[in-house]
Amino acid sequence: MADILIIEDNAELAEVMKDFLQVEGYSVCSMASAEEGLAYLETNAVKLLLLDIMLPGLDGFAVCRIAREKFNLPILIMSARHGDESKIIGLELGADDYLEKPFSAPLLTAKVKAHLRRSYEMNENxxxxxxxxxxxxxxxxxxxxxxxxxxxxxxxxxxxxxxxxxxxxxxxxxxxxxxxxxxxxxxxxxxxxxxxxxxxxxxxxxxxxxxxxxxxxxxxxxxxxx
CATH class of the missing domain: 1.10.10.10 (Winged helix-like DNA-binding domain superfamily/Winged helix DNA-binding domain)
Structure with missing residues (x-):
């Protein structure tokens, strides 16, 4: 079980994000494909999903739609696609936030903390x-x-x-x-x-x-x- 699941096919970027988030005290798991990520979500309790758009096989938009329908967790999309069109699609499919690549580690951790706090601490009781x-x-x-x-x-x-x-x-x-x-x-x-x-x-x-x-x-x- 992990606090955060990263679905990202760039192994180097996934490892960097994983390292930064683990320093913040989170348990992190990373998967390189949509299929692996969805399979993990089916059998593990995850608090937040970090999701790349451009993936082999199913793309991140498809994962976002499926995850929003089946699981109750914050979804943060990460993409090298800039501009409003991709952002709008992601948000309409149920993403809670959209990070444009490249992004800084402090921005990533700040957004993760904010979404976890909003989603869990306020509703914990x-x-x-x-x-x-x-x-x-x-x-x-x-x-x-x-x-x-x-x-x-x-x-x-x-x-x-x-x-x-x-x-x-x-x-x-x-x-x-x-x-x-x-x-x-x-x-x-x-x-x-x-x-x-x-x-x-x-x-x-x-x-x-x-x-x-x-x-x-x-x-x-x-x-x-x-």
Whole structure:
């Protein structure tokens, strides 16, 4: 996992940017192609994307469009193309900023810091769900118990967020199933019970006597917390 992903086919430039950003304390990963970069984003939580336009295969504009549709993170385009046309295209596709090459290292780091601060620090409290030693970081989609990350499937994570976001409310099984699996899902409603039991195994002190997620007979489940 990296704070910043660089997609840049110029290996020398990518290495220079990586070095400067690491000096600032960021963890950085660099990829030389759009395909590699998108594959990395699919499996890793990244806070910011630095994206070149002129790439082999898919260009940076295509990556920007795909990344904006699928991932919630700041996107900074870097390009040797000067002029308004490329800037407008990039911004319309969802980029948060546009850096014209060549640019200085101080300008790069200043922009990175500004976008990270704007995107994460201001929203940090809104994107954290806490209950005792249990914390859900909705930005990174990671659940921690006593500071240690818990391995969760996507469905378990989505169930937990729904329950914690509606603390104290009795939620019907049918509603939970539709929210997580969708009305057109081929899964059986009993799947919800299986996932709820696995979730309890991970977050309850005593899964056989749950205190956080309680069953409301004839209705569904309620998150009580501790």
């Amino acid at each position: 809104k994107l954290l769900l806490t209950d005792g030693e249990l914390t859900v970081n909705q930005t990174a989609r990671v659940v921690y118990r006593s500071g240690q990350p818990l391995g969760m499937t996507a469905k378990e994570y989505e169930l937990l967020v729904l329950l914690m976001s509606n603390k104290g409310k009795a939620l019907r099984k049918e509603w939970l199933f539709q929210q997580v699996w969708g009305a057109d899902s081929f899964s059986e409603p009993s799947t919800l019970t299986v996932h709820m039991n696995k979730l309890r195994d991970k977050i309850e002190h005593n899964p056989k006597d749950p205190r956080r997620i309680v069953t409301i007979w004839g209705v569904g489940y309620k998150y009580e917390g501790i």
